[in-house]
Amino acid sequence: xxxxxxxxxxxxxxxxxxxxxxxxxxxxxxxxxxxxxxxxxxxxxxxxxxxxxxxxxxxxxxxxxxxxxxxxxxxxxxxxxxxxxxxxxxxxxxxxxxxxxxxxxxxxxxxxxxxxxxxxxxxxxxxxxxxxxxxxxxxxxxxxxxxxxxxxxxxxxxxxxxxxxxxxxxxxxxxxxxxxxxxxxxxxxxxxxxxxxxxxxxxxxxxxxxxxxxxxxxxxxxxxxxxxxxxxxxxxxxxxxxxxxxxxxxxxxxxxx
Ligand SMILES: Nc1ncnc2c1ncn2[C@@H]1O[C@H](COP(=O)(O)OP(=O)(O)OP(=O)(O)O)[C@@H](O)[C@H]1O
Ligand SMILES: CC(C)(CO)[C@@H](O)C(=O)NCCC(=O)O
Ligand SMILES: [K+]
Numbered sequence: 001x002x003x004x005x006x007x008x009x010x011x012x013x014x015x016x017x018x019x020x021x022x023x024x025x026x027x028x029x030x031x032x033x034x035x036x037x038x039x040x041x042x043x044x045x046x047x048x049x050x051x052x053x054x055x056x057x058x059x060x061x062x063x064x065x066x067x068x069x070x071x072x073x074x075x076x077x078x079x080x081x082x083x084x085x086x087x088x089x090x091x092x093x094x095x096x097x098x099x100x101x102x103x104x105x106x107x108x109x110x111x112x113x114x115x116x117x118x119x120x121x122x123x124x125x126x127x128x129x130x131x132x133x134x135x136x137x138x139x140x141x142x143x144x145x146x147x148x149x150x151x152x153x154x155x156x157x158x159x160x161x162x163x164x165x166x167x168x169x170x171x172x173x174x175x176x177x178x179x180x181x182x183x184x185x186x187x188x189x190x191x192x193x194x195x196x197x198x199x200x201x202x203x204x205x206x207x208x209x210x211x212x213x214x215x216x217x218x219x220x221x222x223x224x225x226x227x228x229x230x231x232x233x234x235x236x237x238x239x240x241x242x243x244x245x246x247x248x249x250x251x252x253x254x255x256x257x
Contacts, residue, residue: 009058
């Protein structure tokens with residue numbers, strides 16, 4: 001049994017992995033430390049032979065994971081870093097190590113995801129379509145990554161996350177505090193809905209623009225894959241079809257077992 005852990009800037013996500021199967025993903029806010037209830041739930045797992053970690057978050061959380069793994073199972077902790085290429089994916093950055101490892105692993109996982117049709121007919125094989133992929137990871141930051149069917153990473157975009165899109169505006173203006181309920185509409189009719197609405201429409205608009213560009217470049221509509229803790233909040237706002245894979249980064253980690 002292996003434990004897969006993804007440390008982000010806000011949350012920590014984990015799942016067990018055995019015989020090629022990833023168990024249910026769990027998630028917790030970490031507040032820059034390892035929450036006591038997370039450690040308590042890990043103590044319930046009898047045997048873990050290896051912990052695989054990807055982290056773009058605080059160093060303290062990673063160090064706490066090492067300590068917990070030693071205390072709970074006395075097993076090795078392997079930290080995966082971004083590489084130039086892996087599992088058929090070639091990273092676009094001239095300095096690949098600058099690309100967040102969460103983005104790297106999402107690319108690796110997306111490249112070998114069965115197409116919805118292949119998954120439905122149970123073949124489990126990657127269909128031989130020429131569809132490119134756009135990955136949108138909606139977290140503390142929102143990242144967009146383009147991936148051609150042959151594994152070429154095109155690069156991407158980074159946008160502040162939904163919470164930061166809203167809070168940064170309040171920090172730099174005299175705007176009054178407002179209600180921050182999500183507002184799905186295009187036409188906000190008060191300050192709160194206008195700001196909340198834009199924070200949701202902005203990532204959707206960037207994604208749809210990149211989808212359009214990928215289709216122009218390849219001649220085939222790309223697959224749009226959504227992941228991240230806030231994916232649910234924008235998923236219904238797209239005009240284009242999409243797939244949701246909340247555990248995409250952990251799926252990428254599993255490839256490095
Ligand atoms: N008090 C809060 N402060 C910041 N973010 C919050 C808060 N409450 C909820 N969130 C939401 O949690 C989201 C984080 O999503 P997710 O769980 O994917 O985090 P993450 O994996 O840590 O992100 P990343 O990998 O980008 O660092 C934020 O974008 C934000 O909308
Ligand atoms: C952008 C985030 C914060 C998203 O989690 C992470 O992938 C990261 O720290 N990336 C490094 C910068 C880059 O990917 O270009
Ligand atoms: K992430």
